[in-house]
Amino acid sequence: MIAILKKEFNSFFASPIAYLVIGVFLLVNGLFLWIFKDDFNILNAGFADLNPFFYLAPWVFLFLIPAITMKSFSEELNTGTIELLQTKPISNWQIVLGKFWASLLLVIIALLPTLTYVYTIYSLGNPAGNLDFGSTIGSYIGLLFLAASYTSIGLFTSTISKNQIVAFILGVFITFFFYYGFDAIANLVDNNLSLKNFGIHQHFKSISRGVIDTRDLIYFVSVTFFFLFITKTKLDNE
Template sequence: MKSLFLKEINAFFGSLTGYLVLALFLVALGLIVWVFPESSVLEYGFADLEALFSYTPYVFTFLVPAISMRAISEERKTGTWELLRTAPLSLIQIILAKYLALLALVFLAVLPTLLYAYSIVQLGDPVGNLDLAGFFGSWIGLLMIGAAFAAVGLFASALTSQQVVAFVLGVFLCFVLYFGFTALAELLTGEVSYLVEELSLSYHYNSLSRGVVDSRDLFFLLGMIWVFLGGSVLALRNK
């Protein structure tokens, strides 16, 4: 598994595309947090990073499928999937290795945002005027959403041998899972509306982004990851 994990990481950074995707992600977040007047921390005047945690899931909807689209679809298109299946690894181990590689890439993408927290700490009046507990609770929520999107993106990549199709499908699924159930809940009433909203990733992410790490939210996100990884295994079982 380790060799496959490292192979995936090296393949991502072995082309200009990998660096470009991460660079675009960081530029987009930088513009949102520091430049655009509607969301800029400097314009807002308060020492918090609400803009970062509010807008990053929107960017993740495109970033994570872009990272994951080649994970399996490229193997199938180039014919190396059959070769990989002859390796002394089970299908589950292959899926896990690829998923862990995607997790590492998501973590690397989010890691530089810690500099934003340091900047806010230094810019605060007084210095250090930032709710660090709330920040790290929200940051954990961000990582969990990235992890869930990575599982969804891997599932999309398992369904097709075309990277573009995998990307579009991944974006669609991430969008529906994050925004779709919430939009549907607004059309319903009563307890049904509440139950539908609880199926939305945004519902659980918003709970985590308040700095409250609730085990129910974590279990829901972990369950969704398990479902889509299991779906990837089922989709590839006879490939």
């Protein structure tokens, strides 16, 4: 698994993918949070918190993470190298987990520079340090689990088609459905909370309050494992 992880991770930085993902993520968030005069602008909010960032980041990831994962298996299937990979003394689980952790590690690297936002808000608060650290830490933990779920979905969609664009579109669609689709359906049936609990958005909001509920963690782990499992099953049938 480690060999696959290193190979995949190095391939990201050997091409423009890693630099584009990190650059686009930081640029989009930077423009909306600090430059554009809109509802997301932290400087115009009047209070010191990072809620606009934690609202915006899942939507940006919705497009960026499928862009990271779309070639993971699509390229292997298209070139036929997946068959060569499967002849090596590694299991399909190791292949899937290696690609999963490589993609997730790239997302984590993209997140690290945003810690400067925390310091900035901490310094700009009146008085300085007037920041809800519990909510902020919870939101970052929620983002990591959300990114893991998105990554597992993206890996699965990359096994469906040899065309990377198709894999990307499917990844965006399924990720969107799991993030907000259940909320949208629930709102149509009298704001059904039980239905909302099937969606990522509800559990991300719960963790963002700063309370780490085991039910939320189990949800994210279950979604991630489910899509990794069906990815592995799809490889078994290739």
